[in-house]
Amino acid sequence: MLIESGLGIAITGSGSALPTATIDNHRLVELVETSDEWITTRTGIHQRRLATPQESLSALATQAASAAIEMARITPTDLDLIILATSTPDDLFGSACQIQTQLGASRAVAFDITAACSGFVFGLVTAAQFIRTGVYQNVLLIGADILSRWVDWTDRSTCVLFGDGAGAVVLQAHSSDRLLGFELRSDGTQNNCLNLSYQPQPKELIPGVSIGKGTYAPITMNGKEVYRFAVQKVPEAIEKALFRGNKSVDEIDWLILHQANQRILDAVALRLNIPAHKVISNMARYGNTSAASIPIALDEAVRQGKIQPDDIIATAGFGAGLTWGAAIFQWGR
Ligand code: ACO
DSSP, X not given: OOOOOSSEEEEEEEEEEOOSOEEEHHHHTTTSSOOHHHHHHHHOOOEEEOXXXXXXXXXXXXHHHHHHHHHTTOOGGGOSEEEEEOSSOSSTTOSHHHHHHHHTXXXXXXXXXXXXXXXXXXXXXXXHHHHHTTSXXXXXXXXXXXXXXXXXXXXXHHHTTBOEEXXXXXXXXXXXXXXXXXXXXXXXXXXXXXXXXXXXXXXXXXXXXXXXXXXXXXXXXXXXXXHHHHHHHHHHHHHHHXXXXXXXXXXXXXXXXXXXXXXXXXXXXXXXXXXXXXXXXXXXXXXXXXXXXXXXXXXXHHHTTOSOTTOEEEEEEEETTTEEEEEEEEBOO
């Protein structure tokens, strides 16, 4: 195992995992009044993967994590910390510890964070702080979601958008800091644009003592507002992260945005004047996989040989909260 000294960070491995079941737009016509033409032209999505009842979030996450660990050329027992970014854990108390056990990462401390579709970028910055302070050397970050569990499959305005999956990266202490800049933001005043809210039903336990016993309501979204927000805020966040990293837009080799909608990717790239050949997009095949979308896209581009060591990547997540964030980093050791 390579242990570098210093308080810098390098992202040294990536991995991804997707459920096997593929549902294309034509099959959704069996569920809601829609068409392949509407979904394709409005979103760029052609198909998505959906987890079966037997495919757990922790199993998908473990598969993605194993591939990232292997690429980083470390072993699970080298890991000091595991962060799982998810909004859909198998267990509301958190799923990171199950992943720790499935990996055999006995030394690592593990916990979940939730920031919806911004979860991977928020997790990246969180992981980086533990390395920069010298506390930990090897950190596994996973973005994973099974939103199909919480989609309203009778709501055509949301059910066509989402897919399931997991992606992971390994961050390691490094002599130079390859996380060049970041910007994280939240705006709770717009929280009602995108929700997966708990719906309590009053239940009287004993006279005078009531609790709210219920479940989570399916996803609701004001698509137009989220679209407007993303197209305005994401370029600003990327510009701030670039400024902090002392980099210019021209120096970006690859733009990896949260894969929500091809039109959002195109609009953000246009605003930043980034040519289309630098924009990584795989939503045609996977839809919006929430916290998993950025690490899946990153991993595919690395394994296809598109992303090369030292390439400069601008990434940005955005979604419920509302939350958004950008990070600029250089790939590899
Ligand atoms: N098939 C056919 N027609 C549909 C469908 C569908 N699947 N969905 C909606 N429509 C109809 C609407 O009912 C509406 O009809 P009407 O004019 O008769 O009322 C019409 O299409 C237009 O609907 P809009 O909602 O205005 O469509 P829009 O062009 O805004 O596209 C979309 C909707 C694709 C959701 C877009 O707004 C979008 O991508 N928003 C951003 C979503 C996003 O990025 N989310 C990321 C965060 S996810 C997270 O954090 C978990």
